[in-house]
Amino acid sequence: MAWTREDANKLYGVSKWGSGYFNIDEDGCITVEPCKDGARIRIIDVIEEAKKRGLRLPLHIRFQDILQDRVKRINEAFAQAIEEAGYKGQYQGVYPVKVNQMREVVETLMDAGEAYGLGIEAGSKPELLLALSIHKNGNRLLLCNGYKDDEFIRFALMGCKIGKKVVVVAEKLEEIKGLIELSKEMGVKPYIGIRIKLATRSSGKWATSSGEAAKFGLSTVDLLEAMNLLEQAGLKECVTLLHFHVGSQIPDIQVITRCVREGARFYAKLVRMGCPISYIDVGGGLGVDYDGSRSTVASSANYSLREYANTIVYGIMDICDEEKVEHPTIVSESGRALVAHHSMIAVEAFGRIAKLNTIKNLVVPKNAPKVVRDILEVKETVDAGHYDEAFHDLVFYRQQAMSLFDLGYLDLQSRAVVESLSWEILAEISRHYEGKARMSEEMKELVAGLKDQYLLNFSVFRSLPDSWALGQLFPMTPLTRLNEEPTIKGTIADITCDSDGKVDTFIGDGEDQDQREYLWLHDLNDKPYYVGIFLTGAYQDTLGDMHNLFGRMDEAHIVLDSDEEAGWYIDEIIEGDTIREVLEENEYAIAELIRSIKTQVEQAIKKDVVKPNEGMKILADYEAGLKRYTYLQVDSRRRL
């Protein structure tokens, strides 16, 4: 049966993790449908257009329309749940800036959220100063989370002074004391929020930041003490918001159910104690189904947006009705679920380290060293179908061969034959055991070494920090050729000089395999081969570091427009870092670097090592080099 795009869709799970935004077209290309309304863009067209405009790979691509669509969907999910439940309060989201602080992202979200009263959340002084300036409408919330010093609280109160609803969410008792003192000093009536520590623990990768050992939030003892202090200061009626947040990417809806009910109980009890709280803020945690499995594994979530909204609305309503208190305005701080989908990275493969790069038409001479002839015999064992025996013999003779080489008894030609035969034999053994459970650990390890490495022109540390630090999975697929069967199992190596600069765990098929140790890829030809890494909009954009001085990537922002012939255009281009910029960021003075090279060139000229003309050219090239992109320039013709 011929390979079709349906096969590719199944293999890469595009329609599962793609959530309707990403698909494969009839030409085998990945497309994006930012508003899920039929208007589709081929990613490869974006790359071609960006290249025409002078941008380079790796390329960071953002779809501004997806951001708008996410805002709409989250708000509509809550509106629908509220309507269906007959809930008497409202929903009002806030965007936690830390998830992606890029100006265009924040501005697009704030614009798209205007109709829904989307507010903003800051977790540090720099974020607060940013939020104060961007937040313009008095009814939208501006929440301050995170540890705060007096200066932080002063800035927040300053916001209240100019008519903003800035809520200082106390993370610990000292902040309540600071708030009491400073609001008196500045003559401002504050909006006070209180973050509580829930006993419910999250699951998933952020589980340790939840429960009673969490770093943020007031314990029940502190909460009561805070109430006393506020009452004495006459500020009890300023307590406006109750907040909890048990962690990001909560994969299991049951955790959310428990948190919401526990949190709502706190709310109800506080209201009954006379606190006029009008907002219950359920924090972040709304998961993104990165692997498309709809399960409770860490890179997934076993619930839909609709189920999430229902769980929260019904959960709060139940408890409030039971306790006979008013239905509060529901606030959520979804960051990941708002921004993850809108951004992706296109990277180019510039090489492949093939393990099965064996010697063609191998003839082992009669007088070859004994160990080589022994391994040749193992090949006969495997050909005769004795796989276990062949494996054990292979391990033994291979080790022997390597020891002989170390001691100087084996020449390079013989070692090449040993390597070549070993891979051939292993490949056959692994084909035999494919999918069968009966593989020993040792065998698995050796077979794992059989996978080809694809060299991709990007840095994991810069562009996918959570893959490296937390083992989080991100969906990846070739961007073209999906109507062609991929034949190679590959892992991915980046261009940093770090053995951690790799990706060797990938999303599975969402059915019987949670994850795979390889990605199916196509053989490289003389054309560029692009791989897309998707759903990178949350946290990845700004957490990355400068390992090996790889800087920011070139960036293209795509906007749908039916007036354009293509239906879309590149709205903005942001050039990535130049070599000069990453050096300057590390405190190097460029003039000094140039001066030093100049001195060295002059000395070389003086010693007649280079001609003056040549020397001047070297200097000019060095200076021009400082303006270059930090990543590789790939020449795919070399692969022929």
Ligand SMILES: *Cc1c(COP(=O)(O)O)cnc(C)c1O
């Ligand atoms: C990080 C954070 C969020 C965002 O969480 P997501 O899971 O990305 O939605 C929300 N609230 C607080 C307090 C946070 O620290």
